[in-house]
Amino acid sequence: MINIVLFGAPGAGKGTQAARLSQKYNINHISTGEVIRDEIRRKTPLGLQVQDYISRGELAPDALVIGMIAEYVKSHRDAAGNIFDGFPRTTPQAEAFEQILEQNGLKVDTMLELSVPEEELVRRILLRGKESGRADDASEDVIRNRIAVYNAQTAVVADFYQARDKYAAVNGVGTEEEVFDRLCAEIDRLL
């Protein structure tokens, strides 16, 4: 089993690349953002609890997201591998994740970060908002807030994996194909 944390700011291309990687390596792709949006669409208790955070561009509470991932890991113990897209996003999430994986006899193999300059992030998300209809992609204020939250709370999670020698940065600017090849090169080194 290979467990990859795909990391990067909103708009860095995690979702797009995770979908391709999951196909190529025949491993699962879990996006906490997607799971949360689905809960909101279905108006589940969890969805109702988090929708205000998401619409402001803030993070969902750690306990909720950690619970979601714990469920997911428990029910996917026999997978060939997993790509975690959008998790962990805070240091407490990273610490809880270590424990959850360990309880299931698993570990993170690597964090791969997609590096993209901020103005390019905003440009991409505004473009995506026009097509996806995602409410949190439509307003430049909300987008800037998500990037600010990323810089304040999420960026440090890279240090957590760097300290454990499980980190590589990949240039996230270029064609989809070019970025994909860079990620594959990192993964192939682990296989």
Ligand code: ADP
């Ligand atoms: P993006 O990376 O473009 O912000 P995502 O689909 O990954 O998009 O996430 C959308 C929103 O879902 C985030 O802005 C955040 O509010 C919430 N979210 C997703 N993952 C997490 C997480 N691990 N912890 C807290 N909130 C999360």
